[in-house]
Amino acid sequence: MPAHPTASPDDIEMSSIFGALKRNASKLLLTSAVLGGLTFLALTQIAPKYQSEAELAIVARSSSNSFPDAKGAAGPDSVTTKMDKEAINTHVRALRSTDLLAKIAEQMALKDKPEFNAAVGPVDKADSIMRLIGLGGPRAGESERDRVLNALRNQLEVYSAKESRFIGVRMTSIDPALAAKIANGVAETYRSTLASDSVVEIDDQQKVIQGKIEKLMPEVAAVETDVDRYRREIDSYKGGSQNIGLNEQQMSELTAELVRAKGTRGEAEARAKSAKEMMKLGSADALPDVQKSPLIQNLVQQRVRIERQISELSASLLPGHPRMQQLNADLAGLKKQLTGEVNKLVDSLEKEAKVAQGREDSIKKSLDDIKSKVVTNAPEEAKLRQLEANAKAKRTELENLQTQLEGNRKKQDTRAAPVEVKVISEAQAASVPVFPKKIPLSALVAVASLIFGVAWTVLRALFSGARSGGVTALPAKSKGKASAAQRAEPVLASVPATESTPKAPVSAPTVASASTAAESNIANLVRRLVAKRPEEGGHRTLITGDSNSIEPGAEAIELSKAIADTGVTVVLIDWSPSGKGIAGQAGIVAKRGLTELLSGDISFDEAVNRLPSSTVHFIGCGGSLDETDSDIEPDQLNLVLDALDEAYDHIIVSGQHEDARFLFEAIQGRFDAGILVADGKKRQTVLDDPAGSFLGFEVSDIDVIRFERAATPQAISQRILRAAPKNGGEARPA
Known part of the structure; x- marks a missing residue:
């Protein structure tokens, strides 16, 4: 019988939650308002910061290649180099270089401003407070230059846009005009530095190119003369349109x-x-x-x-x-x-x-x-072609150098050096500060504190009773006064089953004695289980409480006896890995049982006992698994239950909620019926198993029954003990 675990929703009793929220609403709102106001006051002590941004474009520089494509129509000035990611990152790092920032700091006298030189004084009231508590001010041993550069570097952001050649220079300062001035100064200084470097580079190139031209001209004339002379010697001339x-x-x-x-x-x-x-x-x-x-x-x-x-x-x-x-x-x-x-x-x-x-x-x-x-004439022709190729290479190199020399001369005349960085957008003084956003931050703190307070209130309500899974006991003063006639008769309810599982008839509540009421409802449960018994093999039933606070032992014992009275063989198994079973309630002295049977220390004859005044056979829980230092093997459990299926008509297993869930999962839900004993005075909540599930597992072929009781387990146990022999001695083995 496959079973699959399902996640049950949280049990939130809305009346309890809303009641707690209503009681604490004024406190929560007041606390949120106070925290928001304190945040606003704290932010007013911080000097507002403004941000300005200048944008640069990295353009491809004129190529210095001396050998442009002769077939292309473009000259060497239009041949561009590919700007890769590494080249862009190089410019980004160069814009934050120490030398460049030192020039900006000197030009704008940043050492006299408290924002960049902490030794001058505090920036705002918040800085003054930090200095009073020893967390502000200049660091010991730090030079003035380092303080200014570190502050400037921290407030300057240089970034490159993804998949583009644009670089942004973003400056943050308490003075909006100064922020724009620094951003523009960094961009313009870097651009002019690259431009001046380019002019110097062109002058150096001119000298080198002129020297190469003066050296190449006689070489070209000599090799071309050698070609003509050798062609005449071997009588090899060219003609025609193809030359x-x-x-x-x-x-x-x-x-x-x-x-x-x-x-x-x-x-x-x-x-x-x-x-x-x-x-x-x-x-x-x-x-x-x-x-x-x-x-x-x-x-x-x-x-x-x-x-x-x-x-x-x-x-x-x-x-x-x-x-x-x-x-x-x-x-x-x-x-x-x-x-x-x-x-x-x-x-x-x-x-x-x-x-x-x-x-x-x-x-x-x-x-x-x-x-x-x-x-x-093949050798002579080969030599001639070699001479011609050499002469052509020399001539091409000379022409390229002459073209490049002429282009550089034009640039020198106009001082139009190739620009590598262009300022496409200058920084403007901002009118709105980027920090602090007083109202949004204050509102955020207020809302966050309100949410935290609501969550804390809900958790307190949950832990204080909204999610209580225990049995609601009567007050001590009313226990003795409550009579059997005042208690409602226990009602047998079941979770909706499959179409093939008819619902057992439920009798209307009547005023009767506790014993009669219990027998009447157990009888309904017996009729349902007996009707579900298969023709071959035993019928397995797992009975447990709907929470750990409900002990199903009394109902299990009473159900076993009632089924046995119908003339079938019944065995009751006490499933308690902790060793605290229901043997005492059944009037049997605790001894070795299921734990020892699973480990192979005893046989079935030694494990099986008989309930007093009944034909029901009983297998106790035995020793604790922690004390015996043994593990439960699912295969061994299945073997024991299969053996009991052959010997008994009904096998009833009783255990607390968590223990029963462990057993149900270990043997993969191999039960025919599952009974959840619930407190009749407690209404069913969303934490209870939904339809089609048992102990948090989805089931399909298991008859799931909810048995609601009105009498307390102590009363049932006392009734069972009164029916048992007074000596409470060891029951005879079956």
């Missing part, structure tokens, strides 16, 4: 010409081959070249005309007729002439193919000659 060598240019042209010659030769050979094949087949008239020839086309037309005449005259003239003979002779002559013209055309195609082959061979020979020349 490449003549040999390379000729190789490129011959290669293109060779490709065209191969194409022409292939086309001519294909035409000649096709003409020969068509002549063999007798269809030379279909050749494209034949159809393009005017002479052949004229002969073909004449042949067609003569053939038509022969066809027309053959109908009226015999073959031997002179006209027919003449036409046949003309036709034979035309065919012979036509065949000769076609043969001439085919011969011309073959000659054209041979000419194309010859041209291709000639180009190949010329190309091979140039290749041989290039291979022969």
Whole structure:
């Protein structure tokens, strides 16, 4: 039967809480008002502080790289360097440097102001009070310069905005004008310092660049002369739009010409081959070249005309007729002439193919000659390229230096040095102090004190009875006067169960004797438990109080006897790890029991006893776990309970609230029913288990019952003891 712990809400009886708050409302409000007023008076003794802020922008400085990108359109002045986070942090640290702050302190005579030099005097009344109690004033051994710089550094804040190049210079002072003046002074002094350093740096660069130019100019002239001289020696010249060598240019042209010659030769050979094949087949008239020839086309037309005449005259003239003979002779002559013209055309195609082959061979020979020349001059060409690269590098370096020299000269003429820091926002004198905020702070103290007072009042109310979980006992004077007829009959109530668990009928309250009332309600409980008993195995019931102040032993004993009277076997287990069980209430002398049974020191026969005047078997709690120095193993507990399931129809376990909760959690809620004994005179609070839970655990298959009693446990115990034998001796083992 799985069980899961749930958090129960706090038991706050609103009537008690509101009553305590109502009684202490005037004190709480008065205390809050007094504390708020005292805070306001204390803050008035502190000199107000004003804050001013100047903003700087860190811009990328002109690059000093002597080799800008030749392909780019921008000059060296527009080439910017990447401003990384480390560079920004460097400026932040530099703005708080000792030298810079010393200049500001000297320019503004901060040593004469009490705010920065404690030796001059107190700043305000609060400072005067601190000096009187020995907590203020200048420190011994500290120089005036150190005092001023430390005070200035403490009141000056320099920060950089995240993911930006902006730096804020924030100054706090009791004088708003002085705060703005110091913030602007720090920003402007730092900017001018960097600007002057840049001008000096440019002058130094000019001298270095001029020296490099004077040294490079003769070197460039010498290497370029060497290149021209060596090119003439190896007869390697360049030309064309690409400015490449003549040999390379000729190789490129011959290669293109060779490709065209191969194409022409292939086309001519294909035409000649096709003409020969068509002549063999007798269809030379279909050749494209034949159809393009005017002479052949004229002969073909004449042949067609003569053939038509022969066809027309053959109908009226015999073959031997002179006209027919003449036409046949003309036709034979035309065919012979036509065949000769076609043969001439085919011969011309073959000659054209041979000419194309010859041209291709000639180009190949010329190309091979140039290749041989290039291979022969390869070492010289490599040396020439090396000389040219050296000359080009020298020339590029000289041009870059000359460009940079000209740019620096313009900057010198205009004194327009590259600025690295720009002041984008000057500090202004503030009109509203940033500290102290008298009204907000006073209100905050008043509200905080009120909240603290309310919390303290609520806690006191809770601990004084709003969360009382014990049984409300009758006053001593009324105990003897309360009669059985004045007590309400105990009511059996249960927490709503599942649909398959019908609620037991609850009898209406009646005026009867204490014994009769108890038996009547126990009978209802017995009927419910007996009805829930499974067909196989035993029915486990855990009975406990709804708090540690309620002892469920009397109800457990009475319930066990009542169930046994129905003719079933019942065993009552006293669960008390501390060793303080209910054996005394049951009229049994305490002896070894469940603790020793779990540890294996005794057997079931030695652990089981019988309740006096009943067939109920009883297993006492045994010794304390602390005294026996043994631990409870859940597996051993389950084995013992499983064994009892086989031997008894009902197993009833009784224990106090915390002990029962420990057992319930240890065996993972393996019970069929759970009974919470509650005080009938105490109303149910939100701390009680909600529906579907038992001992703070969510349960699903357990019949949870709330048994409210009216009679005190002492009365029930006395009734049980009166029914037990007077000797109270040891019960006979079962």
